[in-house]
Amino acid sequence: MLSRFARLRKVARTLSVASPRLNQQIILRRSLATTSSTPKIIQFALSDIGEGTKEVVVKEWYVKVGQVVEEFDELVEVQSDKANVDITSRYAGKIVKIHYEIDDVAQVGDPLVDIEIEGDDDEEPIDNYVDHTESAASDDAVLTKSEEKPHKAGNKVKASPAVRKIAKNNNVDLSLVTPTGKGGTITKEDIEEFMAGPAPAPTPVPPAVQIAHGSAPVAAPKPIKQMPVRTQAASTGGSRTESLGPIAKAMQKSMNEALKIPHFGYNEEYDVTNLVELRKVLKPLAAEYGIKLSYMPFIIKAVSLALSESPILNSSLSPDGSQIIYHEDHNIGFATDTPHGLLVPNIKQVQNLSILEVAQELNRLHQAGLDNKLKPTDIQGGTFSLSNIGAIGGTYAKPVILVPQVAIGAIGKIQRLPRFGPNDEIVARHLTYISWTADHRIIEGAQMARFSNKLKQYLEEPGSMMLHLR
Known part of the structure; x- marks a missing residue:
């Protein structure tokens, strides 16, 4: 079968004798036909979108077959393991084929769509060029x-x-x-x-x-962290009841009584830098006796010395509220968080104990509380209480008075913070905060402030306690 140009050539030669001018026109048209631009089909491939992505999931098509697009028009939204990205067209042309359906997986380098563009032999296409034209070679083309x-x-x-x-x-x-x-x-x-x-x-x-x-x-967007997927147990929407244990019942009774008391608070900052250094020296010495030496024995002993000068804080109010009862012994309790509930055992007669003896009794009561082996005598008879919230991480609190006592303190965590030195230089200091609560029926703000100041003296200059130890 003769090609189109061969047939034209034959016709031109047949007519050349009769009409040379017609022959020239046919040759001219043949030349124009061979030099005119023809459509090309570009396979638009998925480029590397960054972050080491090798494959993506097709989430949404913005175009359809037959649609005409311009350069930089959005074609498709894809999802990698890090982000969703909109892929834009590099060409202006008509969409002739879409290679993936929604939720299909596409590999980097694979074609996403075929785009028909106007051909131009002076330019190589950027993506894969698929030639759909028929060759029309001839001797005199x-x-x-x-x-x-x-x-x-x-x-x-x-x-x-x-x-x-x-x-x-x-x-x-x-x-x-x-x-x-x-x-x-x-x-x-x-x-x-x-x-x-x-x-x-x-x-x-x-x-x-x-x-x-x-x-x-296509610029890769900043990766967006995916929300963690939590597996939730099937819920029936119901509820359950649980009877209060003996410790919870005792706490409920105590708190109901405390609600009858007018509380007031007082907070103070304590620089315990010197105490931190002193503990470093004494800790290995206490270990020789098998005793763990924390900061609490120092604080408990300092509270006892301060109570000696503020005895009203170591008192209680008579049941009828007509008398103040001053207690000679400093039975200082400390709140203990146990698996069985909150317990407040107390160290008896702290005024007569050394710091090492306080530490020994503190460790015994704490372990007994964890083992649920505290005796009634370990709980009863307290005259003053402390709560070491700093052991868990708190800084401030509003402790509730343990009736019939009239004061309680919550000790915050020790922190290393900047402060001004004597020459206005910035220095690092170890600081803690104690939040005090007192029974305003018999304790005045000034009395609590004086007690706190004396305690501050003992804690910031722990060597001064040596003058009052027995």
């Missing part, structure tokens, strides 16, 4: 640009946007570079080798073509 290039029409030039940018900056014609990458992809090393070796002078790409068909890499 007009010479085109494609015949001058080593690559024939229909060959694919594969390269990432980064590699294409390197080629563009160095005026390298990718069609002259021998690819060594996977699937015939041109790599950065291929371009460097091409530039290092002897090669024909590259033909600069016209600036207008660069604008029309330039690479527009």
Whole structure:
């Protein structure tokens, strides 16, 4: 079967004798037909969106087959393991094929859509070029640009946007570079080798073509952390009841009684830097006796010395509220968080004990509380109480008085904080805060302040306690 141009040639030769002018017109039309632009189909591939992503899930298509798109129009939303990204078109043309359905997995480098664009033999397509035109070669056809290039029409030039940018900056014609990458992809090393070796002078790409068909890499957005998936047990929407144990019942009774008392609070900052250093020295000495030496024995002993000068804080109110009962012994309790509930055992006669003896009794009562082996005598008879919330992490609190006592203190955690030194220089100090609560029926604010000041003296200069120890 004769080709179209062969038939035209035969007709022209037949008519050339009768009409030379008609022959010239046919040749001219043949020449125009061979040099006019023809549509091309570009396979628009999924570019590397960064963060090491190798595959994505197609979430939503913004285009459909037959739709005309412009350069930079959004084509599809894809989801990687780090973020959702909108892929935009690098070309203006018509969508002729969509390669994936919703929720399909696409690999980096695979085609997403086929786009029909206006052909231009002066420019190699950025993505894979699929030649759908029929060759019309003839002996006297007009010479085109494609015949001058080593690559024939229909060959694919594969390269990432980064590699294409390197080629563009160095005026390298990718069609002259021998690819060594996977699937015939041109790599950065291929371009460097091409530039290092002897090669024909590259033909600069016209600036207008660069604008029309330039690479527009999709910028990877900042990764967004995915919300953790929590597995929740099936809920029936019901509830359950639990009877109060003996410790909880005792706490309920005590708190109900405390609600009848008018509480007032007082807070103070204590610089315990010297106490921290003293404990470092005495801790290994106490360990020789098998005793764990914390800060609490020092604080308990200092409270006892301060109570000696403020005995009203070691008192209680008579049941009828007509008398104040002063207690000779300093039975200082400390709140203990146990698996069985909150317990407040007390160390008896602290005024007669050394710091080492206080530490020994403190450790015994604490362990007995954890083992649920406290005796009634360990709980009864307290005259003053402390709560070491700092052991858990608190700084301030509003402790509730343990009836029939008239005061309680909550000790915050020890922190290393900046303060001004004697010469206005910034120095690091170890500080703690104690939140006091007192029964305002018999305790005045001034009395609590004086007690706190005396305690502050003992804690900030722990050596001063030596003068009052028995």
